[in-house]
Amino acid sequence: MVVVLLFIILTFLLFFICKQSNQRWIKSNSRPPGPRGLPLIGNMHQFDTSNTHLYLLQLSRKYGPLVSLQLGSVRTLVISSATVAKEVFKNHDITFSSRPALVGTQKLSYNGIDFAFAPYSDYWRNMRKICTIHLLSTKSFQSFCPIREDEVTKMMKKLSNRAAGFNIVNVSETVMTVTSSIVYRTSFGKIDDEDDDQDYTGYNNKMSRQIHWVLTESQACFGRFFVEDFFPQLGSFIDKLCGSWTRLEKSFNKLDAFYQQVIDRRLNESTASAKECSILDILLQMKMDSSDFTFDHIKAVLMDILLAASETSAAAVIWAMTLLVKNPKTMKKVQQEVRELIGKKGFVDENDTQQLDYLKAVIKEAMRLHPPVPVVPRATMKKCVVSGYEIEDKTRVYVNLYAIGRDPAFWENPDEFIPERFLNSSIDIKGQDFELIPFGVGRRMCPGLTMGLAMTELVLANLLYHFNWELPPGVEITDIDMATLPGLTTQKKNDLCLVPVININ
Template identity: 60%
Template sequence: MRKFSALHLLSPKRSRSFQPIRDEEIARMVKMIRDGAATDSNIVNLSKVLMTLISSIIFRITFGRRYDGEEDMSYKFHWLLAETQANIVSFLFADYFPLIGRLVDRLNGAWARLDKSFNETDAFYQQFIDENLHVSGASSVKDCSILDILLQMQKESSDITFDHVKAILMNVIVAATDTSVAAIVWAMTLLIKNPESMKKVQQEVRDLAQKKGFVDEDNIQKLIYLKAVVKEAMRLHPPAPLLHRETTAKCVISGYNIGAKTCVFVNSYAIGRDPECWENPDEFLPERFINSTIDFRGHDFELIPFGAGRRMCPGISMGAITTEQVLANLLYSFNWELPPGTNREDMDMDTLPGLTAHKKNHLCLVPKII
């Protein structure tokens, strides 16, 4: 199923087919900021704005429609997203004490919460599957949503069940939404704390886009310094700081005997700040990636925000271009300032615990129309 997803759902070619959705949603976000807060120099909660934006993009890519005007749908979508993440990282006694752990989990309410979350999520996906199956004249595979592609493949292969379809939908939504939001928020935070880098990247973006009014996907490939900023932000604050794998055979690492089928956690956060790999590892220096071959595509193990090897994130193409394009348009459209009474030195850099490393306190900034 992972190989199927990488080839048919999340390939670079498929990611490019979703470009109109990204362009439209990003343009809507910029207009909303310009018509609202930027006109009166009001404070914008950028963390919330970006969560709404990325959720809208992923929802449209996955299900083929927006949830505008459907408050119940929007609330349910965000509730399921938060609840799924909470269950993934929650402690269950059954994971460590199989014989009696499930009984303990039932007594303390953990199993009931997990069961409710599963049933709600299953019903949510089933609703869209049923709607899709009753729609006649489906669009071509080239232009359709991820759900359209999954259901078409399900019809053609007896090996793919509706449970497989729901599982992939969950993986796409959970993995794509929070990580992209965290990456953009951390990049903006680091740029605000480093005004020289902010000035350089804005100059690059504006010189390239000039009076177009929008930074499209074709422009992104020419923004060398912007890409360096994204890499540096992911080095310092990888959205998923802990990657877990299972050993396939017994091995010895640094004198330690590691048995087969051992769960191994790879700390990408610590690797990104290792002084043996990086000069001045705690400083934000995008210039280190200029004229450097180091990339996050999985070949350079000192920078692995998407993982590496055969089990690296299959959505890397979609995640990277979404992060870069959203960040480019925020920098192109507005000058960003801290709220009155705050300064760069006082900005907190604390991280929330969880599967995705979000900034603990929301990033609130004042946009200025250029």
């Protein structure tokens, strides 16, 4: 009886909140089109959180490149075309440069003191400048090159042992392992008790297990549903009542303890025992230089780097390998390019990848079809007019990079894998060509683009150089599905498993 009474009271309160919000939304006679919603919840009953990018793509095909939604009491705008994206980020970049203050991201970013999820402000500009100069500079990028090449070399040796016995390899886990290990060493340095005999056919080494655990916990926090995200005035009470906040707090405390453990270990190491410089060392030096830079700042930045680098780079390589396996002629063509350049050298280094034009075209095409982060959240900071429609301030914005990459107005045969479209083309992925923006665009585009792309090219090039890849016995090309998992990144739902055969030519 008490539960029923509480439900009735909450329903009336939500009705009042949504009514007020809907009245503010409806006042504009020039809002973009969109599906009709229900009282109280708006379009929340229609919103697909498992495959958000696909749901938003379907909406754009029905209502156009700008779609309005009402998610609870939150005004929401969806951008799904290169033309609109260009208009928005050319003419209104500052207006669209903030982030929505979602419960999960706020908690994991230590109340928005990082540079990925912080709202647009003087603080964010200063943080981005600091991180760009100290963490993601050309000098830092070059200093971490030996780590990237060393981890890929280890991966190739272990894969060669597997290939000698014609064993099936889980490529998805192998790629996630090597990217995780690279990011771990780049972020925290090489630890003394690390297991150098790494399997690279799954999460079997200490570094990869820890990073995998961090990513799993973080994704759970990001993916968890919070009523407060859609009903800010009342949702916090409901989330606490339902236990959502308690579960978030528990996950956050575990992650915080992990970051603190890594920091304490690094502080206790002598300079002589530290095997290699890391991002953590740079952050600790920044803390020594400024009293305003705290341990929480360090943890928030580490969270950004771990999430932005590990899963996105792994997803890019896995989708590229998946598409190549489904297109054998393209696979042979890119392998021929790599092998003709490298010859008997035995390893593709980062200098070599700069000369592999077709490999770069393959990666661009894979990112066009499967951007690692398919939907980018933004928030408006003031009213503006886009394509004749009035957009209110504090509107939550979803930029659907997945739909933009398949925009038929810009791409011929947009759903087909054709890397040749990028040969002799000026289109790049650095945020200047709005039809291909897998790393975002404008002020909030990914500052780690150079590092992430280098890791993707290095891993993929060596996988293609060293091995021919065959399907397991009884598996046909048509059996390889393209289903995705829910989350910030578009990870392949079912692992890609193949048989590596050593290239003897």
